[in-house]
Amino acid sequence: METLMAFVVGALFAASIYMMLRRSLVKLVIGLILLSNSANLLIFTVSGLERGLPPLIAPGETLPAGGWADPLPQALILTAIVIGFGVLAFAVVLIHRAYQVVKEDDLDKMRSTDT
Amino acid sequence: MSPEVALPVVIPFLFGSLSIVLYKSNAAQRWLGVIGTGALLIASIVLLYNTYTSPTGVLTIALGDWPAPYGIVLVSDILGAVMTLMAALMGFAVALYSLPTMSEDHEKFGYYPLLHLLLSGVCGAFLTGDIFNLYVWVEVLLVASFALLILGGERAQMEGAIKYVTLNLLSSIMLLSAVGLTYGMTGTLNMADLVGKLAEVENQGLVTVVSMLYLVAFSIKAAAFPLFFWLPASYHTPPVAISALFAGLLTKVGVYALFRFFSLLFNHDVGYTHEILLWIGGFTMVTGVLGAARYYEIRRILSFHIVSQIGYMFMALALFTPLALAGGIYFIIHNIVAKSNLFLIGGVIYLLRGSHELKQVGGLWRERPFLGILFLASALSLAGIPPLSGFIGKYMLVRAGVEEASWGIVAVALGVGMLTLYSMVKIWAEAFWKPQPEEYAERARRFEQSVSEKGLTIMLLPIGALSLLAVLLGVGMQPVYEVLMTAAEQMLDPQIYVDAVLGGDQ
Incomplete structure (x- = not known):
């Protein structure tokens, strides 16, 4: 399972970088969306995939029974999803505004500030 | 337990929230801008003084009273305290400078709340002792900087902002991936705890690979060769007070993180x-x-x-x-x-x-x-x-x-x-x-x-x-030199940091 997920994460990263390298603004944002999702999936995978083993502690015990799934990565991913969502919302508004101001969807036409 | 460590994060956050509440009054926002950054400056001077005079030279506070390494800790060693002081100083200088220069429109669209939020993020990044928390603070300051960069909405700002936003998001995602990989390897996120756990990792080559991922992520933020092209394309576009604040603080967060990571964690x-x-x-x-x-x-x-x-x-x-x-x-x-x-x-x-x-x-x-x-x-x-x-x-x-x-x-x-x-x-x-x-x-x-x-x-x-x-x-650099030599000794001896975070304050 981990091996399969590794390939999925790799493919997602590759796809997002490819989208970001295109000239269109919309594709740039699609690339950003894929990018943040692939990072979340990466965290999920590297911290170990366990099925059906909640980290609950039985009454009278101090540790959960063996082989539990680690809840912390899920907390990390949840935080990362929230942050990613906020940032993406900003990015979408930004490209909309940029399109209105520049009247172009082409990154190659936005070079007046470049060096 | 030293509550003053949390103050440089809390003060700008409070004043930022207050400025949002009082968004209708530009005058109130201006006053809050000067008073808030002034209070931050005082708090960070106190923090540096207390850190330098404390017996170990490191102050910590466990947020929510969860002991390290389980909860998030804020740690102020001399490096962190000095950086916080500089951030506060710049914030105060820029808030003063903004009084006559910032146009009404910029103030209406939330210049002062964003300024406070940015300072809160920067101070948080300087003081946190947890790598995921560092990512969160970096995002806080980034979001504030995105909004500050496009305040006014001129064409040049839009073009600069697209490059700035894209490359900084890319570096944030790299940082997030590196944090995830570090957690997968060691099972901890606390920096002090990581010092020991990273040394125990069997395949040290993997540690080096992850360290390179951090290096690229922070090098983009620090604008190092060959990853700096977003900086000259965007920094000259916003109003000059914002440019000055960015020039002083944002790249330095990347540099600070490299100083922290490559002295404390990746010295193998x-x-x-x-x-x-x-x-x-x-x-x-x-x-x-x-x-x-x-x-x-x-x-x-x-x-x-x-x-x-x-x-x-x-x-x-x-x-x-x-x-x-x-x-x-x-x-x-x-x-x-x-x-x-x-x-x-x-x-x-x-x-x-x-x-x-x-x-x-x-x-x-x-x-x-x-x-x-x-x-x-x-x-x-x-x-x-x-x-x-x-x-x-x-x-x-x-x-x-x-x-x-x-x-x-x-x-x-x-x-x-x-x-x-x-x-x-x-x-x-x-x-x-x-x-x-x-x-x-x-x-x-x-x-x-x-x-x-x-x-x-x-x-x-x-x-x-x-x-x-x-x-x-x-x-008059002699007293500064002495403080900084202590900071350098702390950086070269991670054990001081580890003992202060994991051992003390129980």
């Missing part, structure tokens, strides 16, 4: 990782200063010089001796003061002449000799003329390089210093020394007449204070 293979840092440092210095030599626009020249000076900070980290690290932190302090001040002076030049183009301005020395002196104090300091602060910083770095027999980087550092002087002299000769060009004299007169002397005085207050600091840091 110094021969490999720090050799890479040395090469990056050398190339960053050269490309930055050559880029600046090409331009005749004040803000663009200064933007490229930010890149160039990041190289010196990389050099300090790469040499990894007490003197080099102390010199590196000193250089960061000096750079925050001098570079931001030059941006602020650039804003004054615009106000007096109506242009940032050096070809179109002139004659300022004849009319405003006081401004000229303030400019010279910062510019010559940046170029490294004794006895100003830049000289001391470069002297410490070069001396550390000579002691380590790294002749190549020493030669590059000295050569780049000469070229920095060239750029600074260029601004001086064009803007201050030569007479005002005739074809733009009309516009200059118009701008000159519309300037309110009272506003100019308020603008010159922070500029004067920062220029004075640039001189004082050089002339």
Whole structure:
């Protein structure tokens, strides 16, 4: 399972970088969306995939029974999803505004500030 | 348990929230801006004093009273406290400078709340002791900086912002991936806990791979070679107060994170990782200063010089001796003061002449000799003329390089210093020394007449204070040097940090 997920994460990263390298603004944002999702999936995978083993502690015990799934990565991913969502919302508004101001969807036409 | 460690994060957050509540009143927001950043400055001075005088030199606070390594800790060692103090100082200077320069529109669209939020994020990043929490603070300051960058919504700002946003998001995702991989390897996120756990990882090659991922992520944020192209494309677009704040603080967060990670966590293979840092440092210095030599626009020249000076900070980290690290932190302090001040002076030049183009301005020395002196104090300091602060910083770095027999980087550092002087002299000769060009004299007169002397005085207050600091840091550097040597010793001995976070405060 981990091996399969590794390939999925790799493919997602590759796809997002490819989208970001295109000239269109919309594709740039699609690339950003894929990018943040692939990072979340990466965290999920590297911290170990366990099925059906909640980290609950039985009454009278101090540790959960063996082989539990680690809840912390899920907390990390949840935080990362929230942050990613906020940032993406900003990015979408930004490209909309940029399109209105520049009247172009082409990154190659936005070079007046470049060096 | 030291509650003062949390104050530099809480104070700007509180004042930012208050400013949002009072968004209808621009006057109230202005007052909150000055009072809030002033309170932050006082809190961070207290923090540095308490940290330096405490027995271990490290203060911690466990948030929610969850003991480390299970909860999130805020840690103030001398490096973190010094950086927080510099952030607070810049915040205060910029808040003062904004009073006469920020337009009503910018204030209406939330300039002051964003300023507070940015400072909160920066201070949080400097003080956190948890790598995922560092990512969160970096995002907080990034979101604030995105919004500040496009405040006003001009075409240049939009174009600059798209590059800035994309590359910074890319680096944040790399940081997030690296944090995830670190957690997968070690099962902890606490920096102090990671020191021991990373050493136990069986395959040390993997640790090096993850360290490289951090290096790339933070190098984008620090604008190091070859990842700096977003900086000169965006930093000259927003209002000058915002440019100054960015120039002082944002890249330094990346540099600070590298200082923290590559002294505390990734010191297992110094021969490999720090050799890479040395090469990056050398190339960053050269490309930055050559880029600046090409331009005749004040803000663009200064933007490229930010890149160039990041190289010196990389050099300090790469040499990894007490003197080099102390010199590196000193250089960061000096750079925050001098570079931001030059941006602020650039804003004054615009106000007096109506242009940032050096070809179109002139004659300022004849009319405003006081401004000229303030400019010279910062510019010559940046170029490294004794006895100003830049000289001391470069002297410490070069001396550390000579002691380590790294002749190549020493030669590059000295050569780049000469070229920095060239750029600074260029601004001086064009803007201050030569007479005002005739074809733009009309516009200059118009701008000159519309300037309110009272506003100019308020603008010159922070500029004067920062220029004075640039001189004082050089002339009276002995006490600073002692504090920074302690900071460097802390960085070279991770055990002090680990004991303070995991052992103490139980």
